[in-house]
Amino acid sequence: MLEIEQLTASHPRGRGRVTVISNVTLRVGAGEIVGLVGESGCGKTTLARVITGLHRPDTGSVRVAGTDVHRLRGRHLRAHRRQVQMVFQDPGLSLSPRQATRQAIAEPLRIHRIGDTRSRQQRVDELLGLVGLDPDVGERRPRQLSGGQQQRVAIARALAVAPRLLVCDEPVTALDVSVQAKILNLLCDLRDKLGLACLFISHDLAVVRQLADRIVVMRDGRVVEQGPTTAVTTQPGHPYTRELLAATPTIGLGPRDVAAGRRSEIAEPHSKL
Numbered sequence: 001m002l003e004i005e006q007l008t009a010s011h012p013r014g015r016g017r018v019t020v021i022s023n024v025t026l027r028v029g030a031g032e033i034v035g036l037v038g039e040s041g042c043g044k045t046t047l048a049r050v051i052t053g054l055h056r057p058d059t060g061s062v063r064v065a066g067t068d069v070h071r072l073r074g075r076h077l078r079a080h081r082r083q084v085q086m087v088f089q090d091p092g093l094s095l096s097p098r099q100a101t102r103q104a105i106a107e108p109l110r111i112h113r114i115g116d117t118r119s120r121q122q123r124v125d126e127l128l129g130l131v132g133l134d135p136d137v138g139e140r141r142p143r144q145l146s147g148g149q150q151q152r153v154a155i156a157r158a159l160a161v162a163p164r165l166l167v168c169d170e171p172v173t174a175l176d177v178s179v180q181a182k183i184l185n186l187l188c189d190l191r192d193k194l195g196l197a198c199l200f201i202s203h204d205l206a207v208v209r210q211l212a213d214r215i216v217v218m219r220d221g222r223v224v225e226q227g228p229t230t231a232v233t234t235q236p237g238h239p240y241t242r243e244l245l246a247a248t249p250t251i252g253l254g255p256r257d258v259a260a261g262r263r264s265e266i267a268e269p270h271s272k273l
């Protein structure tokens with residue numbers, strides 16, 4: 001679903017530019033969750049912006065479902081943006097304080113001119129159910145929702161236009177640990193139900209290992225290691241991965257346990273969302 005080849009990207013600094021992503025190659029298959037992990041400033045968000053078409057790379061390519069994103073213009077680029085949706089760290093910032101949940105979820109449908117008013121409302125009902133929110137949440141504004149509920153709304157909004165790839169940039173970093181587990185379980189469910197491809201970006205290997213099928217480790221804009229989660233976390237090949245693991249508490253379950261349906265045991269919640 002996502003194929004990144006030899007990607008290099010930079011930002012302006014002073015009179016020149018500084019390279020923040022160097023020769024990154026990675027893939028995310030349909031129905032696969034790939035965790036991208038690395039410390040703050042290693043280029044994770046820049047990579048997410050390149051994937052969504054918001055930041056132009058210097059060299060290399062990004063293909064989504066076989067289409068080279070950075071060759072697209074105009075309506076083709078807008079259609080691409082439908083296929084790739086993002087979920088951000090702070091749902092409080094990504095949702096408008098003035099919009100009730102229903103309006104927030106329906107907005108992308110309106111912008112992309114999908115359906116009429118009635119079919120959009122039906123779709124909103126469906127999406128509320130899909131992300132585990134009660135119908136009455138539809139009438140509330142963000143400040144009347146918990147952080148976990150807000151992130152569920154942000155996920156429903158991202159799913160509204162039926163994307164093929166979800167890019168989640170630190171989606172649980174701002175949430176309590178008990179709420180984090182529920183959101184991670186939700187993303188696993190969505191992968192299973194919708195066959196969604198997901199690039200899950202985090203600085204936290206303890207979080208990533210709980211849901212990713214594969215892990216990509218980035219340092220200073222380069223991929224230093226990538227492979228199946230079990231291999232990367234039990235037999236890390238790069239000293240930096242070993243450093244990250246040494247700093248990681250052994251919490252939660254691995255992807256096999258998740259696949260075996262024991263999700264509710266992933267540090268599941270002590271508090272209701």
Ligand SMILES: Nc1ncnc2c1ncn2[C@@H]1O[C@H](COP(=O)(O)OP(=O)(O)OP(=O)(O)O)[C@@H](O)[C@H]1O
Nearest residue numbers: 011012020038039040041042043044045046047203
């Ligand atoms: N708009 C920008 N202009 C100039 N430099 C930028 C810009 N955005 C990011 N950078 C720089 O690019 C580098 C990578 O930043 P990026 O946000 O991609 O990393 P990150 O791994 O997502 O970090 P964090 O987890 O802290 O957000 C950093 O050195 C940052 O200062």
